């Protein structure tokens with residue numbers, strides 16, 4: 598697990614597109630993010646063999662400000678799910694940022710992600726009504742980073 602750099606941009610683009618499809622970011626958005634010190638991007642790699650996505654198995658994209666880490670998105674390659682890579686990415690981001698609190702918005706429709714965050718120990722903070730383009734609400738979840746570091 599390590600911080601991403603500009604050389605990782607093609608692999609991040611590919612994995613983002615694979616995991617998030619139409620909601621994935623453009624090459625220029627990734628470039629801006631990788632150059633922005635307020636954006637924290639950590640990646641996990643398959644170190645045994647570079648079979649999958651040139652070795653990239655997952656990423657977390659987060660913003661850090663005022664001791665708070667805001668998870669914008671976390672994605673794990675489909676073939677590598679349920680191996681605790683997502684858990685490790687969130688833990689790593691909390692630890693490296695030294696944040697005291699972690700926040701995330703999750704669509705009420707994304708049951709797998711809700712299960713994932715609640716399993717990690719996140720708790721419900723508030724609901725943002727019709728937050729997403731498809732009309733679904735966002736559940737805002739929070740966690741005290743200390744516990745997941």
Ligand SMILES: CC(C)(COP(=O)(O)OP(=O)(O)OC[C@H]1O[C@@H](n2cnc3c(N)ncnc32)[C@H](O)[C@@H]1OP(=O)(O)O)[C@@H](O)C(=O)NCCC(=O)NCCS
Nearest residue numbers: 670671672673678679680681682683684709710712713716
């Ligand atoms: C959500 C996501 C990041 C989870 O990554 P992951 O590496 O598979 O998650 P983990 O292996 O760390 O899961 C930890 C625990 O969360 C729960 N969990 C994870 N995925 C789950 C699922 N699909 N259904 C139910 N529970 C799930 C389980 O309790 C799991 O522990 P277990 O496998 O020992 O039972 C991954 O499924 C993904 O990339 N999804 C698509 C993108 C997305 O929706 N991202 C989140 C919103 S930004």
